[in-house]
Structure formats: structure tokens, C-alpha cells
Amino acid sequence: MKSWASRLALVPVLLWAVATLCFFLLRALPGGPFDRERPAASREVEAALRARYHWDEPLGRQYLRYLGNLARGDLGPSLKYRNHSVNDLLGQTVPVSLSLGALAFAVAMGLGIPVGVFSALGRNRWADATASLLTLVGVCVPVFVLGPLLVLVFAVGLEWFPVALWGGWTRAVLPTLTLGLYFAARVARWMREGMLEVLQSPHVQAARARGLGEGAVILRHVLPVALVPVVSYTGPMLADLLTGSFVVENVFQIPGTGAFFVNSFFSRDYPLMMGLVLFYCLVLQVLSLITDLLLRWIDPRIGS
Amino acid sequence: MIGPSSSPGRLALERFLRDRMAVAGLVVLVLAALAAGIGPLLLGIDPDRAGDLALAPPGAAHWMGTDIHGRDLLARVLIGTRISLAVGAVGALVSLMIGVAWGVVAGAAGGRTDAWLMRVVDGLQALPTVVWVMLGMTLFEAGLAGRFAQRWPDALPVLRLAAMMICLGSVSWLTMARVIRAQTLVLRQRPFLLAATALGVPPVRWFLRHLLPNLSGVILVYLTLSVPSVVLYESFLSFLGLGVRPPQASLGSLIADGASQLNPIRVRWWLLVFPAGLMALLLAALNSVGAGLRAAFEPRRVDGLSA
Numbered sequence: 001m002k003s004w005a006s007r008l009a010l011v012p013v014l015l016w017a018v019a020t021l022c023f024f025l026l027r028a029l030p031g032g033p034f035d036r037e038r039p040a041a042s043r044e045v046e047a048a049l050r051a052r053y054h055w056d057e058p059l060g061r062q063y064l065r066y067l068g069n070l071a072r073g074d075l076g077p078s079l080k081y082r083n084h085s086v087n088d089l090l091g092q093t094v095p096v097s098l099s100l101g102a103l104a105f106a107v108a109m110g111l112g113i114p115v116g117v118f119s120a121l122g123r124n125r126w127a128d129a130t131a132s133l134l135t136l137v138g139v140c141v142p143v144f145v146l147g148p149l150l151v152l153v154f155a156v157g158l159e160w161f162p163v164a165l166w167g168g169w170t171r172a173v174l175p176t177l178t179l180g181l182y183f184a185a186r187v188a189r190w191m192r193e194g195m196l197e198v199l200q201s202p203h204v205q206a207a208r209a210r211g212l213g214e215g216a217v218i219l220r221h222v223l224p225v226a227l228v229p230v231v232s233y234t235g236p237m238l239a240d241l242l243t244g245s246f247v248v249e250n251v252f253q254i255p256g257t258g259a260f261f262v263n264s265f266f267s268r269d270y271p272l273m274m275g276l277v278l279f280y281c282l283v284l285q286v287l288s289l290i291t292d293l294l295l296r297w298i299d300p301r302i303g304s
Numbered sequence: 305m306i307g308p309s310s311s312p313g314r315l316a317l318e319r320f321l322r323d324r325m326a327v328a329g330l331v332v333l334v335l336a337a338l339a340a341g342i343g344p345l346l347l348g349i350d351p352d353r354a355g356d357l358a359l360a361p362p363g364a365a366h367w368m369g370t371d372i373h374g375r376d377l378l379a380r381v382l383i384g385t386r387i388s389l390a391v392g393a394v395g396a397l398v399s400l401m402i403g404v405a406w407g408v409v410a411g412a413a414g415g416r417t418d419a420w421l422m423r424v425v426d427g428l429q430a431l432p433t434v435v436w437v438m439l440g441m442t443l444f445e446a447g448l449a450g451r452f453a454q455r456w457p458d459a460l461p462v463l464r465l466a467a468m469m470i471c472l473g474s475v476s477w478l479t480m481a482r483v484i485r486a487q488t489l490v491l492r493q494r495p496f497l498l499a500a501t502a503l504g505v506p507p508v509r510w511f512l513r514h515l516l517p518n519l520s521g522v523i524l525v526y527l528t529l530s531v532p533s534v535v536l537y538e539s540f541l542s543f544l545g546l547g548v549r550p551p552q553a554s555l556g557s558l559i560a561d562g563a564s565q566l567n568p569i570r571v572r573w574w575l576l577v578f579p580a581g582l583m584a585l586l587l588a589a590l591n592s593v594g595a596g597l598r599a600a601f602e603p604r605r606v607d608g609l610s611a
Contacts, residue, residue, distance in 0.1 A: 014427055024440070029446040142536055144543045144556065145580040148563035152576060156566055236429070243434045243540065250544060251563060262544050265442050275575035277439070280432045 004292060011285045018281050019070060019274070020060055024064055042050050053077065075275035080267040086275035087258060094279075095164060097256035098127045099247065101241055107180025108237070110188050113230065115184070116191025117223070120199070131188065138185025143244040147178040147251040155227040175252045179244050183237055194226035201225075224298060231295050235288040242280060309511060319600040326596020336338050336582075340386035344379060351379035352551045353415055356555060359565075362574050369574040381579055384553040385586070391554070392535035392590075395451035398473020399534070402521070403480025408479070408511060411488025422485065425478050434537060435476040440471035441546050461552050468547055472534045480526045487522050491515060521601040528597050533588035539583060555583045 017044060031140045050056045054065060069076060075086035119131035141149075154160050161174050198204060199222060208214075246258035253259070257276060264272040320326055344351065355374030362369040368377035410421040443465040452462050491497055492515075500514045539556025541547035548554045562576030 012429070018431070024339060025439070025443055029443065073487075136588070137584075140591060141584045142539070142587065144559055145542060145583055146561075148559065148566060148576050151563070152562055152571070152573060156571055170565055239432050246434075247540065247543060262438075262546075265438060265546060268442075268446065273439075273442075277432075277435055281433060284432055 004289070004296070005230045007292070008289060011282070011289075014285065015281060016067075017277060019067065019278055020063075022274045022277055023066055026274065027062075031219055047158070053079070072279070075278070076271045078269055080264070080269040080272065086272050089272065090275065090279060093255060093257040093260055096254060097245055097249070097258060100166075100172075100179065100254065100256060101245060103172060103176040104179035104183065104241060104244075105238075107176055108183035108241075110182040111180070112187025113191050113227075116188040116230075117195060117218075117226075119188070120192040120195030120226075121218070130302065131192075135185040135188045135192075138181055139189065140276050143178055143182055144247045144251070146182060147175075147248055150178055151251070166252070166256075171252075173221060175248050175254060178251070179248045180240065182244065183241060186233070186237065190229045191226065194229040195222060196229050198226045228295065228299050231291060231298060234294075235291045238287050238291075239284055242284065312521065316600040320596050323596040323599060324522065325592045328593035329589040329596065332585060333404055333593060336385060336589070337389060340382055340389055343382040344386070347376075347379055347382065349376045349379040351375060351383045351553065359575075360505055366414075369572075371575060372565065377558075377574065377578060380553045380558060381555075381582060382493050384555045384579065385553040385582060387548060387552065388466065388535050388538055388556070388586070390582075391465060391472065391538040392531045394469040394549065395472035395476065395534035395538070396527055396531045398470055399477040399480060399530050400523065401477075403477035404484050404523060405479040406477065407486075408488055408515065408519075412492060412511075412515075414489075418485070422482075425441025425481055428475075429478050434474045434540065436475050437468075437471045437537060437541065438546055440474075441468065441541065444471075455611060461549070464549065464556075467578075468538060468541065472537050476530050476534055476537070480523075480530065483522055483526055484519060487519055491518055498582050525598045525601050526592065528590070529594035535590065536587065548591040554577050555586075559583065586610075 006074070016120075020096040047056070054062055057065070078084050078086050078089055081089060102263065102291070115135070116129050117127045119135075122128050151174065155162060162171050166172070166175075204217060204221055207217045242258075245256065246255065246262055249256045250262060257279070260272065261276045261280075263269075264276065353375065354400075355370060355376070357366070357370050358372055358374040360366055360370045360374075366376050366378065368381060371377055371380065406421060406425070410418045413421075444464070449460060449464070454464055492501075497510075497514055500510055505514065538547055538554060539559065541557030542554045543560045545557075545560070548557055550557070558579035559576065562572075562579060565572045565575050
């Protein structure tokens with residue numbers, strides 16, 4: 001438990017390091033954030049803009065101001081979406097991305113675990129071969145290939161689902177599948193590996209020797225142990241899920257954080273960019289800590 | 305199969321050649337590399353030259369059809385494959401150098417150095433790596449590209465590729481560092497390395513002559529496995545428009561072009577299907593070669609964990 005607590009204590013340190021690095025790297029870039037707009041109407045307007053965003057202060061002071069606001073949870077104003085703060089934009093976009101992510105995660109686990117279990121049990125060679133082939137294809141077809149292909153077949157060709165946008169379950173189907181199937185394939189492979197390894201271990205033989213039914217052996221003695229690789233893969237998977245959501249939100253024009261994040265690179269909206277980087281770091285750290293707790297609960301040997 | 309000269313490398317090679325999926329993957333890779341390397345020369349069509357025939361479906365004149373500017377898609381796919389594979393290979397090499405250096409230092413030094421180095425790896429692992437690449441590319445575009453563009457405008461696309469290779473390589477070394485450290489920890493307890501240490505072999509020679517040859521299998525396996533992930537990241541960046549810029553093409557940007565032409569009124573499937581299919585095929589080939597190498601070098605391990 002000690003190392004878990006120390007990891008928890010490291011989260012604010014990590015966020016501080018990320019904030020500092022981003023702040024100075026982005027400030028080191030030549031040109032102000034307003035240069036790309038049409039030439040400022042006048043010197044006064046430019047000065048007023050600089051003053052409004054505290055761009056006229058010494059760098060050290062700006063940094064301290066940013067950290068102070070950050071400590072209070074204020075990520076500052078967006079430069080592109082004037083009149084909106086980064087917090088505002090996060091408040092509007094996070095629920096969308098979160099529901100997309102949660103649905104995709106549910107698909108990944110809900111489809112991946114059963115497929116992995118059944119293909120490992122190998123009762124049916126044909127089903128096992130099919131599952132293996134499908135998961136191999138799933139692993140090799142990245143999100144930015146699968147998304148447009150699904151649109152081509154199911155939205156443009158068959159017209160079963162809308163092409164883009166968000167809201168209502170019909171619009172959610174294709175983005176969820178795009179993001180979820182890729183990870184379902186990976187989860188299935190890990191689950192199958194885990195099962196195959198555990199099925200051969202002595203404690204399973206012992207359980208069988210005691211005359212336990214096959215169902216009980218699998219449910220009580222194999223599954224919990226075989227889940228360990230899947231759960232430990234969950235941490236990196238969530239990071240990849242985040243990456244994938246950038247693409248999926250781009251392909252389906254979903255107004256989530258990923259779409260805003262990618263756009264912030266084109267509009268050089270540095271406060272929004274930084275705010276989202278910090279937000280992603282925080283989310284991933286928290287989720288990886290939760291995964292870690294879960295792992296310790298499943299397998300008490302870890303971390304003791 | 306154990307002949308008179310059964311070195312570990314030869315045994316691994318024999319195991320690899322018996323793995324049909326891996327050999328098939330290798331064949332696909334060699335063919336793709338040849339096509340990307342000399343294909344554009346043989347084809348003789350300028351991938352950037354706009355033609356009169358825009359959005360033509362595949363036919364005798366243009367085997368994969370043409371894009372919205374009338375450019376030959378086959379020529380663009382070949383040149384895009386070249387860029388994707390080159391970025392993947394060089395990016396993987398960059399990650400190899402960082403990862404091996406980091407892992408060997410951690411494993412050989414041990415103690416507090418090891419603990420700190422590995423803590424950094426843990427910390428980086430829990431950060432969204434691709435976000436760093438996006439930031440790195442932005443820094444390059446906003447900070448350096450302008451200066452280079454004034455002095456050597458022609459070199460800018462090449463410099464952008466180099467920036468991408470470095471960015472991608474510098475975030476993909478974590479697994480390599482972990483594996484190399486673990487292997488170093490095991491190896492340095494072996495008698496021959498203990499003897500080398502006891503004889504006072506200087507560190508560089510200790511590393512080059514005694515440690516590195518015994519790490520080469522692991523390095524080869526994880527180098528192969530990191531190529532597809534770098535290729536994937538490159539295409540991801542180019543898909544979003546943060547990687548290669550037009551008129552340059554990579555498989556990712558071609559897929560993005562194809563995806564942007566998707567509409568219910570006129571289906572231009574070839575713009576999407578050819579680059580997307582090739583991307584999937586390449587990833588499958590790279591992954592199966594990686595899995596085959598891993599199984600060949602670590603025979604005790606259950607194979608298939610490459611995903």
C-alpha cells in the first residue's frame with residue numbers, strides 16, 4: 001500500500017512538472033498568440049489584448065499567476081473562443097468524450113473478455129480459429145482505418161446509421177464500434193493468453209482433482225487469475241483509447257475534448273492546449289491508480 | 305535440426321523460418337519495401353503532378369484511380385508507403401538507442417540510479433505519449449520551421465520528417481528500456497560478465513564486447529515490435545494533419561484524404577480502400593514478424609503476446 005500512496009502523492013508533482021514544461025516551451029515560441037489574426041487594428045487594441053491576457057507581465061510573474069490559478073482549478077481563458085474559459089469548454093466537451101469513452105470501453109471488455117474466454121477453452125476449433133482471425137484483423141486495423149471504412153459500408157453504402165455528429169443512440173453506434181472493436185480485439189487476445197496459461201497451472205489441476213465441476217473450476221479458479229493481464233493492460237489501453245478518441249471525434253465530427261484538442265494545435269490556442277494536456281494527464285494518472293488498486297485486489301501478491 | 309554449429313542465433317533463425325505466419329509477414333514486408341523503394345522509379349509517374357482526370361476510378365491508365373487533383377493514386381500510395389516505412393524504421397532506431405542506453409545504465413548501475421531511472425519510465429508511461437508528439441511537432445512548426453523555411457525552403461519537408469522521427473522515437477522507448485534493464489539485471493549475474501567485471505574490463509568494452517552481443521536478440525525483437533507502433537503514430541499524426549504536409553503524402557494523410565471524400569452522393573471507394581488496405585496489411589506483416597521473432601528468441605514464452 002505504501003508504494004500506492006507514494007504514487008498518489010506523485011500526481012500533483014507530475015502535473016506541476018507538466019504544467020511548467022508546457023508553459024515555458026510554449027512561451028519560448030516566437031510570436032505572440034495574436035499574430036495569426038489579421039493585423040491588430042491599432043497599437044492600443046493590441047496593448048489592450050496583451051493586458052487582458054496578462055501577456056505584458058514579466059514571464060516569471062505570468063508563470064506564477066498560471067500556477068496560482070491552476071491550484072484553484074482555473075485553467076484560464078481560451079484564446080480562440082473569446083468569452084469562453086478553458087474550464088467552460090471542458091465542461092461542455094468532457095461529458096461527450098466521457099460517454100464515448102465509456103461506451104467504447106464497455107464494448108472492449110464486454111466483447112473482448114467473452115471472446116477470449118471461449119476461444120481459450122477451445123471447445124470448438126472452428127470458433128477458436130474464427131475468433132483468432134477476427135482478433136488478428138482487429139489488432140491490425142487501426143482506428144483511423146476502421147472508422148472511415150465503417151462509414152463507407154454502414155453509413156454511405158447501406159445507410160443504416162448517420163454519417164456523423166453526436167446525440168441519440170443511432171449516432172453513437174459507429175463511433176463506439178470504431179473505438180471499441182480495436183480494443184476488444186486486444187482484450188480478447190490478452191484474455192486468451194491469460195486463460196491458456198492459467199489452465200495449465202497446478203492449482204487448476206488440484207481443483208479438478210478435488211472433483212470440482214468444470215464450470216466451477218473456470219469461474220472460481222481460472223477466471224480471476226486470467227483477468228490479471230487484462231486488468232494490467234487496462235492502463236495503457238486507456239491511454240490508447242484517449243488517442244483513438246481524437247481520431248474518432250475527428251472522423252465523426254463529434255464535439256468532444258479530442259476535437260477541441262486537435263483544433264487547438266491549428267489555432268495555436270495555447271491555454272486550451274495546455275489545459276487539455278493537464279486534464280488528460282490527470283485523468284490518465286487517476287485511472288491508472290484505480291487500475292492499480294483493482295489489480296492489487298485481484299492479486300494480493302502484487303505490491304506486497 | 306541441431307547441426308554442428310548451433311549458436312543461439314542460428315537456432316532462433318531456424319525457429320523463425322518454421323513459423324509460417326512470420327515468414328509470410330516477412331515476404332509481405334520485403335515486397336512492400338521494394339515497391340516503396342524502387343516502385344516509384346519503375347512507375348515513372350510524378351506523385352505530385354496534377355492531371356486533367358480528377359477522381360477517376362481505377363482503370364488501365366491509373367491502376368488505383370486518381371484523386372481530387374487528378375494525381376495518380378498508385379504513385380501517391382507508393383511514395384506514402386516509403387515515407388511511412390522510413391519514419392517507422394528511423395523512429396524505431398531512435399527509440400532503440402534511447403531505450404538501450406537507459407535500460408543498460410539502469411540495469412548495470414543498480415541501486416539508487418536504477419530506482420530513479422525506472423521511476424522516470426513509470427511516470428512517462430502514465431502520460432499520454434501521443435500528446436507529447438503533438439506538442440513536439442507544434443514546437444517544431446512554430447519555433448524552427450519558420451527559420452529553416454527562410455534559409456533552405458527545399459529542405460523543410462525533410463526536416464519535418466526528421467522532427468517527426470525524433471519526436472516519435474523519443475516517446476516509444478519505454479518498453480525497450482524496461483526489457484533491456486530486466487535482461488541486463490539477469491545477465492550481469494552470469495559468470496562470464498562477473499569475470500569480465502572482476503578482470504577490470506573498462507565499461508565501454510564491457511558493454512560492447514560482453515553485454516551487447518547477449519542483448520542483441522532482445523533488441524532485435526523489440527525493435528521489430530516498435531516499428532509498427534511508430535508507423536501507426538506517424539499515420540495517426542498525418543491523418544489529423546499534424547504530420548506530413550501536402551503535397552507530401554504518407555499512408556495516414558492518404559487515408560485522411562480518402563475519408564474526407566466520403567459522402568452519400570458519390571462513392572469514391574478507391575481513395576480510401578487502397579491506402580487503408582495497405583496500411584492494415586503492413587501492420588499485420590510487421591506484427592507477425594515481431595511475434596515470430598519473439599517466439600524464436602524466447603521459445604519458453606507463450607507466443608502471441610505481441611498485441
